[in-house]
Amino acid sequence: MGVTEAEGRQSYLVFACGSSWYAVPAESAAEVVTFPELTRVPGAPSFLLGVFAHRGEVIPVVDMALLVGTGSQSTKRAVLVRLPKGSLALTASTVAGVSLVSGSLEPLGTSGVHMHLRGPAKGAQRDVAVIDPDGLFDHLSQGA
């Protein structure tokens, strides 16, 4: 994302994990899934809860609350994010739906995962952190 202001035209899927709300571009959010019991991955960081098989593909599940550092959130639902480089499932305790987002798209931090969360912004009448899915994917792929 090279813009610093949400233009109000792109749609986002707005969801919560714990007490924090996130918005991911709707074009990347393939579906909301209920995942089965996960298979832990040896050597994986704690925020990577495990994997499950979905339509012949192995999908890693990332606990957004643990990743961001706001504690763990027990849920069996996730937003499946599909990118040309791969797929991720981001845990979601609540899904508000698809909404336009307005506000700033400045990185919320200068290091770690917060570089790939942008805001402050509003979507679905809530304060949301806008996820840069490509940046988040690259962050996780580097071993986070």
Next chain:
Amino acid sequence: MQGLRVSGTLLCHAGAHRIAFPAVDVAVIDAPSLHAGRSRSARQAFGEPAGASRVLLAPSGETVGVDTLEIDAEVYRVLPTPPALVRVAGGCLLGFISVRGELWPLVRLVEFEHFLAGASREAA
């Protein structure tokens, strides 16, 4: 390994967690007492205290302890490692196999032992 298939696996548990190794990676299955103080425990890759009831010995000498093991001669299709996980555990993940409806991470024994050794050094 034949393309995206594996023929002959060791289906193991490390604590409550599943982990599989290609049978060709394992030269000997030993008792832990024969490698006391020298073998790594697969449990540590899941954040659990070390422990093992069997030790897998690679042809090149690396040893990894597991809690249970089952030798499986079936041929399994290997589901590719998700791109986001290719660097996890030092890149030792070959992929995943589906056995009796459950996913098992398929791991190269030597690289996995090196990962455990590195993690132990970092923790020390």
